[in-house]
Amino acid sequence: MPSQQVMNQPDGAVYTTSQGRPVQEPYAAERASRSGPLLLQDFNLIDTLAHFDRERIPERVVHAKGAGAHGYFEVTHDITDLTCAELFKKVGTKARATARFSTVGGESGSADTARDPRGFSIKIRTEQGNWDHVYNNTPVFFLRDPLKFPHFIHTQKRDPQTHLKDPDMFWDYFAQNPEAIHQFTILFSDRGGTPQGFRFMHGYSGHTHKLVKEDGSFVYAQFHYRSDQGIKAFTNEEAVKLAGENPDYSTQDLFEAIEKGEYPSWTLYVQTMTPDQAEKFRYNILDLTHVWPQKEVSPLVSFPFAASGTDVLFASQYPLRPVGKLVLNENVQNYFAEIEQVAFSPSHLIHGVEPTADPVLQSRLFSYPDTHRYRLGANYAQLPVNQPVNLPANFQRDGAMAFYNQGARPNYGSTFAPLTYKKQPYDVSKHEQFIGGATLDLSQVTEIDFEQPRDLYQRVFSDQDRENFVKNVAGHLGGAKSEDVKKRALSVFAVVDQQLSNKIAQAIGISPVQPLKVLPAAEAFRFRANLPH
Numbered sequence: 001m002p003s004q005q006v007m008n009q010p011d012g013a014v015y016t017t018s019q020g021r022p023v024q025e026p027y028a029a030e031r032a033s034r035s036g037p038l039l040l041q042d043f044n045l046i047d048t049l050a051h052f053d054r055e056r057i058p059e060r061v062v063h064a065k066g067a068g069a070h071g072y073f074e075v076t077h078d079i080t081d082l083t084c085a086e087l088f089k090k091v092g093t094k095a096r097a098t099a100r101f102s103t104v105g106g107e108s109g110s111a112d113t114a115r116d117p118r119g120f121s122i123k124i125r126t127e128q129g130n131w132d133h134v135y136n137n138t139p140v141f142f143l144r145d146p147l148k149f150p151h152f153i154h155t156q157k158r159d160p161q162t163h164l165k166d167p168d169m170f171w172d173y174f175a176q177n178p179e180a181i182h183q184f185t186i187l188f189s190d191r192g193g194t195p196q197g198f199r200f201m202h203g204y205s206g207h208t209h210k211l212v213k214e215d216g217s218f219v220y221a222q223f224h225y226r227s228d229q230g231i232k233a234f235t236n237e238e239a240v241k242l243a244g245e246n247p248d249y250s251t252q253d254l255f256e257a258i259e260k261g262e263y264p265s266w267t268l269y270v271q272t273m274t275p276d277q278a279e280k281f282r283y284n285i286l287d288l289t290h291v292w293p294q295k296e297v298s299p300l301v302s303f304p305f306a307a308s309g310t311d312v313l314f315a316s317q318y319p320l321r322p323v324g325k326l327v328l329n330e331n332v333q334n335y336f337a338e339i340e341q342v343a344f345s346p347s348h349l350i351h352g353v354e355p356t357a358d359p360v361l362q363s364r365l366f367s368y369p370d371t372h373r374y375r376l377g378a379n380y381a382q383l384p385v386n387q388p389v390n391l392p393a394n395f396q397r398d399g400a401m402a403f404y405n406q407g408a409r410p411n412y413g414s415t416f417a418p419l420t421y422k423k424q425p426y427d428v429s430k431h432e433q434f435i436g437g438a439t440l441d442l443s444q445v446t447e448i449d450f451e452q453p454r455d456l457y458q459r460v461f462s463d464q465d466r467e468n469f470v471k472n473v474a475g476h477l478g479g480a481k482s483e484d485v486k487k488r489a490l491s492v493f494a495v496v497d498q499q500l501s502n503k504i505a506q507a508i509g510i511s512p513v514q515p516l517k518v519l520p521a522a523e524a525f526r527f528r529a530n531l532p533h
Helices: 043-053 147-154 167-176 178-187 236-245 249-259 276-278 335-340 359-375 447-460 463-479 485-497 496-506 522-525
Strands: 066-075 094-103 120-127 129-136 209-212 218-227 263-275 302-305 311-313 321-332 351-355
Touching: 066 120, 066 249, 094 321, 129 218, 147 167, 167 178, 167 311, 167 485, 178 447, 178 485, 218 276, 236 463, 249 321, 335 485, 351 359, 447 463, 447 485, 447 522, 463 485, 463 496, 485 496
Parallel strands: none
Antiparallel strands: 066 094, 066 321, 094 120, 120 129, 209 218, 209 351, 218 263, 263 321, 302 311
């Protein structure tokens, strides 16, 4: 790739109109006389202004601020015992990849160092289609009920009256939806909220997927990208300072590292679980507010499993298994064309990788392509950065900007020029089986939702981590005006650890509060008997 310096040198091009006609003087305008009005016939002027008026497209509703680069994904380990995906048939297989990293809540001009989760999206262009990894830098999320997503994002945006970011909105949502406690604990710690640039963070699928073999058998899977540079985080004070001094810090860091040949890389790992293990697991594997422990937690805790009446371990071991490596070694030539227009979706999958019944994942399968059709147009997949390696052959035609319209190929199932079809890829009888009809359900908050955040705070965090966490939460929660919102937020932290809640209360000048009353853990397994198997 030409360096930035080379790209900024003259390339000998002759200035033309949008229709290719050479223009002698690019700044000149046609007038009725030397001092007269402009002429409507001046195509170059009118066309330039009209294009300028339209050169912005809607920014992403979430993940508006981001940076990206190109590179490759290489298969480094054999996982053919898990999936029939063609990509993994041979160790050493490489596929071109595009990555985009982002903050979540801010606008396109917001600071890279804001306390926020980070988007971590990769488009891998395989010979069998594009496979998008639409992940975050935290292994869990704020919710597990899809209709809560628009509500949650609205609380991260601006107040409809003041047009200001509002801590009351932020913490009011948290206090009403305590299942977000695991994500909030990570967000306000030094582990996930303020990474030192996009190179120094991990990426997690969060959702559970399925890896499927040709015979239809499958395992559940969670994916982890682990930074080969290690993870580093700014303190809250450092992040706030940089937000004013260099709001594009992470964008600049990524670009300059690649320019210098310091190519960032990540190792992809997978965790797997059999359907039988999933039924006996303490947590619902379709709930992205929980993680799968990578090794056994001690002391082990057993509980009466409502569906079977048996006792199971609190945390079995689901180790990380290496899969491949992502390397970013090429900066983009044009940010808008290659990053602003790149369109990722969890529904962009390859044969051998499937979604699960996770309701939030299911809603994203629709929502992401739908937002691309709004933001980029119905033919967003035809943009060069979004095209698959092998151009599609189907019956989709026309619409705005249809510059790959498949020529003379019929746009219906034709006997004159028929398309060939692949047989059923695998035996569906071994897939998940769902019992019963459609139901209306909202997940319940129970004691089980606080186990992993409690373990994170009490046993994983160091003394310094705990001190920083209290300071970070107090600094944000203290900005809320509503006394009731503050108390309700503190009651959620009190379920995690009463002393934690008391320390935050003291820091913001509030009297200690009692823990929020939540349902017992057994309530979490009301529907476990109907878990897909």
